[in-house]
Amino acid sequence: MRKKGMCLAGIAVVLALFVGTALQMANAADKTKQKKVLVAYFSATGTTEGAAKKVQKAVGGTLFQIEAEDPYTSADLDYGNGRSRTTVEQQDGTARPDVKKKVKNIRTYDVIFVGYPIWWGKEPMIIRTFLESYNLKGKKIVPFCTSGGSGISGSMDEIKESAKGAKVGEGKDLTGLSYKSVAKWAKKKIK
Numbered sequence: 001m002r003k004k005g006m007c008l009a010g011i012a013v014v015l016a017l018f019v020g021t022a023l024q025m026a027n028a029a030d031k032t033k034q035k036k037v038l039v040a041y042f043s044a045t046g047t048t049e050g051a052a053k054k055v056q057k058a059v060g061g062t063l064f065q066i067e068a069e070d071p072y073t074s075a076d077l078d079y080g081n082g083r084s085r086t087t088v089e090q091q092d093g094t095a096r097p098d099v100k101k102k103v104k105n106i107r108t109y110d111v112i113f114v115g116y117p118i119w120w121g122k123e124p125m126i127i128r129t130f131l132e133s134y135n136l137k138g139k140k141i142v143p144f145c146t147s148g149g150s151g152i153s154g155s156m157d158e159i160k161e162s163a164k165g166a167k168v169g170e171g172k173d174l175t176g177l178s179y180k181s182v183a184k185w186a187k188k189k190i191k
């Protein structure tokens with residue numbers, strides 16, 4: 001009888017050790033599980049591209065350039081001309097300029113940074129084309145921009161409207177920020 005009791009106690013100890021180790025392993029695996037990141041950006045004159053590269057260098061993942069099927073010329077970008085392409089598009093809430101190519105397997109990404117210049121106080125309409133081309137349900141969208149001083153706030157409502165089903169995090173204007181500042185901000189966004 002005493003022998004049987006000792007045997008049962010022994011089994012219990014072995015089981016406890018086994019369960020303990022399994023839990024530790026599961027915990028460690030969870031900690032190392034990386035979020036899959038996409039850094040998508042549109043840039044007409046290179047400034048936002050520079051910011052996007054800093055973001056990607058800091059958090060890794062895939063860098064994707066959103067390009068217009070019909071590229072923007074310098075005449076198109078003339079905001080002093082009331083009839084230039086950008087002036088007309090930005091005043092038309094339904095404008096959705098075509099993109100040249102789509103992201104492959106967007107469903108595999110957990111966090112999507114979306115970068116753009118501010119045009120007429122908000123995101124270029126091609127950003128809405130981009131966001132509305134995918135099922136973004138459950139994804140985390142992190143907007144960033146560069147601007148001449150307007151900042152990102154004027155674009156946030158439309159970004160949320162176009163990124164249906166996604167969780168849109170607080171956006172940031174990265175104009176003129178050092179790599180160190182961009183990295184600090186971007187790393188917080190993937191936690």
Ligand SMILES: Cc1cc2nc3c(=O)[nH]c(=O)nc-3n(C[C@H](O)[C@H](O)[C@H](O)COP(=O)(O)O)c2cc1C
Nearest residue numbers: 043044045046047048117118120121146148149150
């Ligand atoms: C058509 C157009 C409209 C712009 N409108 C604004 C604006 O409303 N507010 C602002 O701060 N900057 C504005 N800018 C300046 C850009 O946001 C800024 O130069 C940006 O960094 C350019 O980014 P990119 O080089 O990636 O295209 C505008 C620029 C263009 C071409």
